[in-house]
Amino acid sequence: MAAGDKSRIVFLGPPNSGKGTQAVTLAKRLGIPAISTGEMLRAAVDSGSDLGRRVQDVMASGRLVDDVLISEVLERRLDEPDAHDGYLLDGYPRTAPQAETLSEILGRRGEWLDHVVLIDAPEKVLVERALKRGRQDDREDVVQKRLEVYRTQTTPLVARYAAEGLLRAIDGDQTIEEVGRAIFAAVRGKA
Numbered sequence: 195m196a197a198g199d200k201s202r203i204v205f206l207g208p209p210n211s212g213k214g215t216q217a218v219t220l221a222k223r224l225g226i227p228a229i230s231t232g233e234m235l236r237a238a239v240d241s242g243s244d245l246g247r248r249v250q251d252v253m254a255s256g257r258l259v260d261d262v263l264i265s266e267v268l269e270r271r272l273d274e275p276d277a278h279d280g281y282l283l284d285g286y287p288r289t290a291p292q293a294e295t296l297s298e299i300l301g302r303r304g305e306w307l308d309h310v311v312l313i314d315a316p317e318k319v320l321v322e323r324a325l326k327r328g329r330q331d332d333r334e335d336v337v338q339k340r341l342e343v344y345r346t347q348t349t350p351l352v353a354r355y356a357a358e359g360l361l362r363a364i365d366g367d368q369t370i371e372e373v374g375r376a377i378f379a380a381v382r383g384k385a
Contacts (some may be wrong), residue, residue: 201226201280202305203381204287204296206351207313208344209337210323211366212373216313217284219374220381227276231285235259238267245270265295272303280308289347293354309381310355313373315366317341 201224207213214230221228235253238246245266252259259267268286271277287293300306324337355361362380366373 201282201309201381202300202307203280203282204307204310204355205282205284205313206310206348206355207366208315208317208320208348209340210320211313211315212370213311213313214284215370216311216373216377217282220311220377221282223378224280224282224381226280226282227274228282228284229271229277229286231264231288234267234271234286235264237271261289261292261295264292265299268296269299272299287351290350290354293351307355307360309362310351310360311377311380312352312355312361312363313366313377314363319367 203220203226205213205217217228217230235249239250239253240246245263249259249263249267252263264286272281283296287296296307320341321334321337324332325334352361362377364373364376364380368376
C-alpha cells in the first residue's frame with residue numbers, strides 16, 4: 195500500500211494499548227489522516243458552524259456528546275479533502291450502535307472498511323503503562339474502571355469485525371517499533 199492508496203482503517207484496543215501512537219505513525223506512513231474522536235469534536239467547535247456550536251453546547255454542559263451528534267461530526271469530517279483517499283479512525287466506533295452507524299455512513303458513501311486493527315496487551319501490562327504515566331487520574335482503580343468499560347462496550351466489536359474478515363489482531367506487548375511493523379505488515383496483507 196503506497197501513499198495515495200485508498201485505505202479506510204479503524205483502530206480498536208483497550209486504554210494504554212498504544213493505539214493513538216500507532217494510529218498517527220501508520221497514517222503518516224500511508225499518507226492518510228488519523229482521525230480521533232477528540233480531534234473531530236475540537237475541529238467542529240473551532241469551525242464555528244451550527245454543528246460546532248451544538249457540540250460546544252453539549253461539551254460545555256459537561257454531558258457526553260451523543261452518538262447522533264458524533265455521527266454528524268464524523269460525516270462532515272469524512273467529507274474533508276484530506277480524507278478522500280482514505281483515513282484511519284481512532285476512537286470511533288467504540289460501541290455496537292456506533293459500529294452500525296459507521297456501516298450506514300459508509301454505505302451511503304459507497305465506501306467500506308479495509309481493515310480493523312486491534313492492538314491488545316495483557317491487562318497487567320495496560321495497568322502498568324497507565325501507572326507509569328503518573329497522571330492524576332491514572333490511579334489503579336480508575337484504570338481498572340476504564341478497562342471494564344472497554345470490555346463491556348468495545349469488545350463486542352472484535353467479534354463483529356472478525357466475522358466480517360476485517361480484524362487484524364496485533365500483540366501490543368512489544369516495543370513500539372515491533373508493534374508498528376506488525377500493523378504495517380497486517381494492513382499490507384503480509385501478516
